[in-house]
Amino acid sequence: MRIGFVGTGTITAAIVDGLRTAGNDTPILLSPRSADIGAALAARHADVRVADSNQAVLDGSDLVVLAVRPQVADEVLPALRFRPDHHVLSVIATVSLDHLRGIVAPATRITRAVPLPAVALRQGPTAIYPPNAEVQALFDQLGTAVVLADEAAFDIFTAATATMASYFAFAATVTVWMTQRGVQAEQARTFVGQMLGGLAVTGPGVDFDQLADEHQTRGGLNEQVVRAVTSDGRFTQLDAALDGILARLRG
Template identity: 45%
Template sequence: MTLGFIGTGTIAEAIIDGLAGTAHPVSAILVSPRNADIAARLAERHAHVRIADGNQAVIDGADTVFLAVRPQIAAEVLGALRFRAGQQVVSLIAATSAETLRGWVGPDVTLTQAIPLPFVAQQQGVTAVFPPTPQVMALFDALGTAVPISTQAEYELAGVGSALMGTFFGLLETASGWLAGQGMAPEAARSYVESLVGSVTDVARRHPDRELSVLRADHSTAGGINEQLHAQFTAQGGSTALAHAMQSVLARISGQGTSPER
């Protein structure tokens, strides 16, 4: 099987690097030359990666084509290309509906949408796949865990969930920065907070049958400091702010809102 990538950015690089560490049957990978540095890096690292002459050459030479261009330029890039009837096309383009995508690539392709995250480079993490085409599910299962999504609405919500990464790191940044500001060595503050959060996440994974509110209560002694911090965080609007932020991302993904100015 030959894979092709239109757009060679961070996620495309993570997928290609991740696949190199698996037994998934890929005979060749074609990458577009648009991002010359990343394309050259991939071709140097992996013998089966070849830089195509252009985007149309990627489509013509690949069985499965991944769309990995930024949404701001997707219409311009994809509108000039010709896909084969029945060709497997996997869109990694954020905040773009299947209807819009078909307007760019044509109605006759087999279209799947997916949300891989950078962790696929280490065969870790989850990738939402809609609809859960067997071929695409198998590929992302080799790169961690493929999560089958059955409706467009659920896929949009998975997109909102994927947007939590920056906020999660922001919480670690704030917490470790506060500890360091109070006198703890910065390296120790970061290590302590990262290890604590890793352990808490592991508890949640090992108890999928227990409500998160129950786990929170189990790890918060009545009248203790865990209960105090969460109560203050909520009272100061932390939980509400997160919910509002997620709602704004959903509005953007579903086409009911606009992208922030950059």
């Protein structure tokens, strides 16, 4: 199997790095767009090269990964000539399966996925729809493939990924608060990073509400902060923000 990427950005780089770290030596073709990223990937990995054009990516690939920005998808993709035997894997969050069918015909095998940057470290959960053994095996090399039975569920998983920047903004807020009160910036960043990273390691079946209760002693410091953000309605605002993302995904 030969893999081609139309679009060479952060997610493409993460997938390529993760596959090579996993020992996958499948030949990979990259779009000429984002030349710096493509050149860097080709320089550090064997059998990864940058094609002359997006069409050249398709012509030299069996699995075609669509990784362009949603804003340019309808400009870039209709100009490409897909083959009936292409397997198309779209990582474009806002483009539905029905819309893809019209763009990539005569190709009929189409899978959607929402990989995260952590696949570069082989630690990313990746939602995929519809179920496909080949794509599942690909993303199981990069973490865990979460196979979904319907597109409505896929949209919900995609919406949940919109919280990543907020997580880092939360970490940045705590770090800046510490440095403004005299802590060295690097020391604060290391402390907050390890504190939050350690919290993410949970056992199977552990309920997050249960963990929240276990981490706040009655009358303690954690309880005080939880009460503050709850009374301010910030968690309710998060629900509303995710509802807004879901509505956007569903058009």
